[in-house]
Amino acid sequence: MTTTTPPSTTTSRITPTTDTAQPIHVGICVDQTTDTRVIDDLCDTTDSRYAPFWYRHADALVYPAVGAAVVLAAGTFLRPSGTAVHDRGVPTSGGTIQRGVLGKGRPGTGGVGS
Incomplete structure (x- = not known):
């Protein structure tokens, strides 16, 4: 007899990332006590x-x-409305991302994938 373990679920405080290819807002995680980016x-x-x-995404x-x-004047802790919000995907090493290519750096800018 084979038994199957039911899948476990975890509760996340982050709303799932949308699958739109054109991010308008891109999220990172910030330690509010130091205003630094964390994983x-x-x-x-x-x-x-x-x-x-x-951050409101811009190619530059x-x-x-x-x-x-983190430059607090460049973004917000309030979740933007709309569907083009990506909660994750910005390279942990920093840099830029191409519009529609979350998680990859633009060649020549020092981001992931350069």
Whole structure:
């Protein structure tokens, strides 16, 4: 007799990423006590010092690397409305991303994939 274990689920504080190919808002996770970028998974914890932070995507925007300071004037802690919101995908090493190619750097700019 074969038994199957039911899939386990976890509760996330992050709303799932949309699948649209053209991001308008791109999120990173920020330690609000230091205003520095941290790994995205920390925003899934119950620790309230970590919060998602959204930038309005622009081709010239350089995203901070994990451990780097976040320019708070360039984005918001309030989740933008609409469907083109990506909660994750910005390279942890910082750099830029091409519009519609989340998680890959633009050649020659120092991002992932350069």
